[in-house]
Amino acid sequence: MPLTRSPFPERDDRKPVTVHIDSVAKRYGNQQVLEDISFTVEPGEIFVIMGPSGSGKSVLLRHIAGLEIPTAGKIDINGHNPIDPETRNRYALALVFQSGALLNSLSVYDNLALYPLEHALCSKKSIRDRVMRALRILSIEHAAHKMPSELSGGMRKRVAIARALVMEPQVLLYDEPTSELDPIMSATIAEIIGTLREEYAVTSIVVSHDRDLSLTIADRVALLHHGRTAIVAPPDELRASTDPIVTEFLNPRIDVRNPRFKSLEASS
Numbered sequence: 001m002p003l004t005r006s007p008f009p010e011r012d013d014r015k016p017v018t019v020h021i022d023s024v025a026k027r028y029g030n031q032q033v034l035e036d037i038s039f040t041v042e043p044g045e046i047f048v049i050m051g052p053s054g055s056g057k058s059v060l061l062r063h064i065a066g067l068e069i070p071t072a073g074k075i076d077i078n079g080h081n082p083i084d085p086e087t088r089n090r091y092a093l094a095l096v097f098q099s100g101a102l103l104n105s106l107s108v109y110d111n112l113a114l115y116p117l118e119h120a121l122c123s124k125k126s127i128r129d130r131v132m133r134a135l136r137i138l139s140i141e142h143a144a145h146k147m148p149s150e151l152s153g154g155m156r157k158r159v160a161i162a163r164a165l166v167m168e169p170q171v172l173l174y175d176e177p178t179s180e181l182d183p184i185m186s187a188t189i190a191e192i193i194g195t196l197r198e199e200y201a202v203t204s205i206v207v208s209h210d211r212d213l214s215l216t217i218a219d220r221v222a223l224l225h226h227g228r229t230a231i232v233a234p235p236d237e238l239r240a241s242t243d244p245i246v247t248e249f250l251n252p253r254i255d256v257r258n259p260r261f262k263s264l265e266a267s268s
């Protein structure tokens with residue numbers, strides 16, 4: 001995919017962003033969903049949160065995005081609380097939703113321009129430049145005037161990432177970026193995530209149960225198991241681990257989307 005060197009030259013002086021998760025716990029009613037989660041995501045890192053269905057991945061991501069308050073512990077982004085809208089604005093923290101979350105009544109272009117226009121983030125010309133730049137980076141300029149209903153699943157994901165890029169993010173949070181995509185489109189999305197990190201030093205946190213994708217793109221992985229971190233390590237360490245939780249999770253015969261996390265063998 002051809003790319004220009006920097007889509008946001010005016011942000012080249014921006015500070016690297018570190019995300020600290022410190023002893024975070026979350027309880028909904030009687031259900032303890034997260035327990036004692038701690039790790040640090042380094043600037044420019046691609047950090048993947050993996051785990052079986054129901055292990056708490058999306059809940060953790062929502063906390064990092066500042067959409068939820070932990071029951072205990074804290075999260076900070078360069079020392080600032082993500083709950084504070086000022087933090088989210090300062091680092092243009094962007095969450096790429098699993099569904100794409102596009103407004104069906106607006107064209108792709110208008111979906112991308114909506115937030116910066118509504119919040120008068122910059123001039124109309126500058127917004128147009130940002131939108132066109134983001135579309136170009138994702139190689140989807142040709143779709144600018146299409147409606148979301150006309151897009152394939154892979155295109156919707158790209159539009160969702162482009163919409164986040166319009167905000168010139170320093171932290172990008174992806175919730176299942178390759179769910180429901182075929183292997184070729186998944187590889188394209190993986191390449192895009194890697195390119196954004198390589199070229200623009202975005203700190204990326206990716207929630208995924210796609211083991212192949214995760215181990216390919218991640219600098220480090222946190223494997224969640226029943227709301228706790230079973231391991232935080234680079235992919236090679238994960239593969240070499242003898243911890244039964246890790247080996248079972250990496251076993252290709254295990255269906256990690258099954259909430260009961262049963263092996264295919266046992267359930268067939």
Ligand SMILES: Nc1ncnc2c1ncn2[C@@H]1O[C@H](COP(=O)(O)OP(=O)(O)OP(=O)(O)O)[C@@H](O)[C@H]1O
Pocket residue numbers: 028031033051052053054055056057058059060209
């Ligand atoms: N707002 C909420 N209120 C109550 N319980 C919730 C809420 N959000 C999530 N949960 C529960 O928290 C647990 C973890 O959910 P979460 O969506 O984080 O799992 P996940 O690991 O992302 O799973 P999946 O891979 O299936 O998306 C689940 O049991 C879910 O029902």
